[in-house]
Amino acid sequence: MIRRIIAAFAALILAAVGVFLVMSYANTADERAMADMETVDTLVATAHIPQGTPAEELSDLVEVQAVPAKFLVDDAVDDMDDLEGELLTAELLPGEQLTNARFATADEIRRRGDFALPEEAEDLHQLTINLPNPQALGGSIAAGDTVGLFGTYELLPPTGWVIGANGELEWDPNAARTNDPNSSEDEAGDEGSGDEGGSEDGSEESITFTDLVLDKVLVVRVEGGFIAGGSGDDEVAAAAQDSIHVTIALEPQDAARVIQTMHTGTVWLTLSPEDAPEADIDAVIPSAPTRVTGVLE
Numbered sequence: 001m002i003r004r005i006i007a008a009f010a011a012l013i014l015a016a017v018g019v020f021l022v023m024s025y026a027n028t029a030d031e032r033a034m035a036d037m038e039t040v041d042t043l044v045a046t047a048h049i050p051q052g053t054p055a056e057e058l059s060d061l062v063e064v065q066a067v068p069a070k071f072l073v074d075d076a077v078d079d080m081d082d083l084e085g086e087l088l089t090a091e092l093l094p095g096e097q098l099t100n101a102r103f104a105t106a107d108e109i110r111r112r113g114d115f116a117l118p119e120e121a122e123d124l125h126q127l128t129i130n131l132p133n134p135q136a137l138g139g140s141i142a143a144g145d146t147v148g149l150f151g152t153y154e155l156l157p158p159t160g161w162v163i164g165a166n167g168e169l170e171w172d173p174n175a176a177r178t179n180d181p182n183s184s185e186d187e188a189g190d191e192g193s194g195d196e197g198g199s200e201d202g203s204e205e206s207i208t209f210t211d212l213v214l215d216k217v218l219v220v221r222v223e224g225g226f227i228a229g230g231s232g233d234d235e236v237a238a239a240a241q242d243s244i245h246v247t248i249a250l251e252p253q254d255a256a257r258v259i260q261t262m263h264t265g266t267v268w269l270t271l272s273p274e275d276a277p278e279a280d281i282d283a284v285i286p287s288a289p290t291r292v293t294g295v296l297e
Contacts, residue, residue: 039066042076042097049092052118052144055083055103056275062098075099087144106142107227115143117249121218124249127258128221131244135268139226139240145219147248148272148279149258152210153265211283213261214254215272221247 044065049058058080077083077098086103109115133139141147224241246269250258261267272279 038069040069040072040076040078041065042067042072042078043080045092045094045096045098047094049088050119051088051091051116053088054274055080055086055088058083058088058098067097073097073099075101077103106144109142109144115220117220118218121220121249124218125252125255126220126247126249127255128245128247129258129262129267131246131267131269133240133242133244135266136225136244136246137269137271139224139244141219141222141225141244141246141269141271143219143221146216146272146274147219148212148270149214149217149248149261150210150268150270151213151261151265152208152268153261154206154208209283212279212281213257213267214250215279216274217254217272218249219246220249221245 041064043062044067045061046063047061049061053061062080064078077100082100083098083103086105087109088102089104089109090102092098092102137147223245225244225246226240227238248258258267
């Protein structure tokens with residue numbers, strides 16, 4: 001009898017312990033479920049964003065979303081101000097969270113040498129031009145920058161036209177005949193030496209002018225440029241070289257214009273941020289009067 005009582009009592013205790021364990025598990029399960037429901041605000045891409053996109057252009061491509069805490073990725077970004085002045089180093093797909101690891105400054109990209117062409121530039125021609133240090137922003141230029149390309153030329157007036165004594169462009173028959181392969185030197189000489197309005201000295205005067213050849217040209221590679229020092233001991237600053245190779249991405253027709261400019265004139269680069277207004281300038285012609293500009297248009 002006593003054994004039965006003891007057995008019943010033990011069974012009762014075990015049942016109570018079982019109930020307690022079940023209730024305890026149920027309570028902690030509720031807590032775990034509630035933890036999974038906690039959300040954190042973070043920036044999420046709402047469209048495909050190509051590599052190389054500046055952070056300043058992301059406002060219409062990302063939005064703040066509440067993400068379950070357990071799905072929040074490491075180093076997630078919740079404020080666009082944290083990315084100011086940086087570029088996207090790897091493409092983002094819709095729904096992906098933004099992380100600091102996927103952004104870097106132009107100097108950091110230059111040090112790592114991992115710049116990749118944006119999708120819209122993949123089919124463009126790449127052209128390398130060699131420029132003296134001052135003409136390439138003193139070497140402070142990096143892949144991903146956009147630049148303005150200016151050209152300075154020296155040209156002789158068109159055949160038969162000379163810059164006269166009064167500084168205006170004038171027609172000179174003698175100059176025209178001298179440059180005519182069907183006329184002889186004696187023929188040209190018999191007509192005098194520019195009495196009909198031209199000037200012999202003026203006919204040799206060149207016209208110098210500077211103009212913007214292209215604007216917002218994408219730089220895809222730089223060799224010999226300035227490299228800023230990093231935080232690591234092995235990442236020391238490197239001064240720009242005297243001669244700098246700059247590779248740019250261009251449409252074929254624009255590439256031809258740049259090659260012609262390099263061949264016939266002098267090229268200077270200016271920093272032209274992508275979000276800056278499109279440049280529209282008049283050619284600068286310091287050595288000829290205004291009336292000559294019409295010949296160049």
